[in-house]
Amino acid sequence: MIKRFIYVFMVVFIFTGCQPKLSIDENMVLVEGGEFLLGKEGVTSHLVRVRLDNYYISKYETTVEQWEVFLEETGTVYQWKDEYTDMREESPFPDSPIGVHWQQAVQYANWVSEKYGLEECYIIDGDDVEWNLNADGYRLLTDAEWEFAARGGNLSKGYEYAGGNDLDEVAWTWWNSDKIAHPVGTKRANELGLYDISGNADEWCWDLSLKYPNDPSILLVNPIGPSIEEYLKIKEQRYRIIRGGFSRGSELFFLRQFIERDCMNLEWVLVVLEYA
Numbered sequence: 001m002i003k004r005f006i007y008v009f010m011v012v013f014i015f016t017g018c019q020p021k022l023s024i025d026e027n028m029v030l031v032e033g034g035e036f037l038l039g040k041e042g043v044t045s046h047l048v049r050v051r052l053d054n055y056y057i058s059k060y061e062t063t064v065e066q067w068e069v070f071l072e073e074t075g076t077v078y079q080w081k082d083e084y085t086d087m088r089e090e091s092p093f094p095d096s097p098i099g100v101h102w103q104q105a106v107q108y109a110n111w112v113s114e115k116y117g118l119e120e121c122y123i124i125d126g127d128d129v130e131w132n133l134n135a136d137g138y139r140l141l142t143d144a145e146w147e148f149a150a151r152g153g154n155l156s157k158g159y160e161y162a163g164g165n166d167l168d169e170v171a172w173t174w175w176n177s178d179k180i181a182h183p184v185g186t187k188r189a190n191e192l193g194l195y196d197i198s199g200n201a202d203e204w205c206w207d208l209s210l211k212y213p214n215d216p217s218i219l220l221v222n223p224i225g226p227s228i229e230e231y232l233k234i235k236e237q238r239y240r241i242i243r244g245g246f247s248r249g250s251e252l253f254f255l256r257q258f259i260e261r262d263c264m265n266l267e268w269v270l271v272v273l274e275y276a
Contacts, residue, residue, distance in 0.1 A: 028056040029193050030146075034154045035218060038144055039191050044046035046212035049219045050144045057141070058151055059194050061184040061201055065094040070108050078104070089180070096181035102240050103127065104139065113137025131206065131224070140206040144223050146243045150198075152191030162197035162244075163190035171199025171245055181246075202244035209239035 033054045039047040071078050077099070080087045090096045100108070106129050110120040113135075121139040123130040131139065141149070150162045163170035170190070172182045177199075185195040197203075207225030225231075225241075 022097075027058045027060055029059050031055050031057055031149050031153045031192060034148070036148055036151065036156075039214075039222075040211065046214045047216050048212070048214070049216055050148070050223060051219060051221045052145060052148055053222060056115040057146065057192075059185070059189065059192075061196050062095075063095045064091050064098045064186060067098050067100070067108075070111055074107070074111055076104065076107065078091065078276060081224045091181045093181070095183040095184050097184060098181070099201065101202050103129070107219055109138045109140065125135070130168055133224075140204060142222075142224050143205045143241045143243065146205055146222070149192060149194060150190065153190040157191060160196065161189075163188045167198065171196070173199050173245060197244055199245045201245045205241040205243055209241060209242045222232050 029055065031052075033052045035049060035051045037047055039045075039046060040051045067078075070076065085099075087098060092164060106122045106124065110122050110124070113120045114137075116137075118137040119132070119135040120133040121132055121137045123132060132253045152159070152162070154201075160164050160169050161167050167173060168176055170188045181200055184200065187195060187199065189196060208231060212220075214225075
């Protein structure tokens with residue numbers, strides 16, 4: 001089964017009169033499945049082989065304008081300003097990405113699934129979220145799926161960053177962004193035609209924090225993070241993996257390693273979804 005992924009921050013909305021309409025297929029990019037070495041020697045604590053199936057991913061990040069459609073249609077309450085951050089100031093353009101809670105990212109995924117008449121991937125019970133693996137709706141990428149796509153999949157040329165070795169050419173960062181998010185797709189794409197993976201906004205993944213084995217002889221097939229038993233042991237930590245780089249980050253965040261963040265806190269993120 002071919003899986004199709006889309007960054008929540010990559011959904012395209014076409015407006016007809018006052019009614020927004022989702023348009024996804026025109027921005028979908030095929031990531032042909034393959035086998036790769038997850039991790040980076042000298043950077044991550046793990047090196048392990050991973051094999052993934054085919055999937056599709058949208059090439060643009062979801063924007064402020066698109067997020068506002070979700071808020072309006074669902075009545076979701078979004079805190080644009082907290083003690084530290086005013087997202088209106090830090091995402092000033094309608095077509096710039098916007099930071100969201102992890103829980104609201106999965107709510108968005110379910111909403112997009114409903115818009116397309118697909119089965120929702122997530123069963124949400126308060127702070128607990130279960131992934132229905134049999135559902136055909138949209139979802140977040142796994143950590144392994146993100147890294148494979150960021151590297152350029154089977155077309156990878158081994159760049160240091162997603163799309164090249166010059167960070168300024170491929171990403172909006174601390175040094176060139178004036179500390180704000182910029183319109184999506186304005187830097188160079190990577191080998192698969194995906195934009196803003198190393199900058200502008202970073203990305204929530206599905207996976208809870210869990211260390212990979214550090215053994216290249218081990219092969220993981222379509223890894224999805226902790227098992228239910230492992231999840232129950234660590235769920236109180238509420239740490240989800242976040243990948244990529246963002247417009248207010250330093251170069252350390254652009255290396256292909258994962259960062260653990262509390263999924264209850266507001267983060268500057270890019271969300272990736274899937275339908276099967």
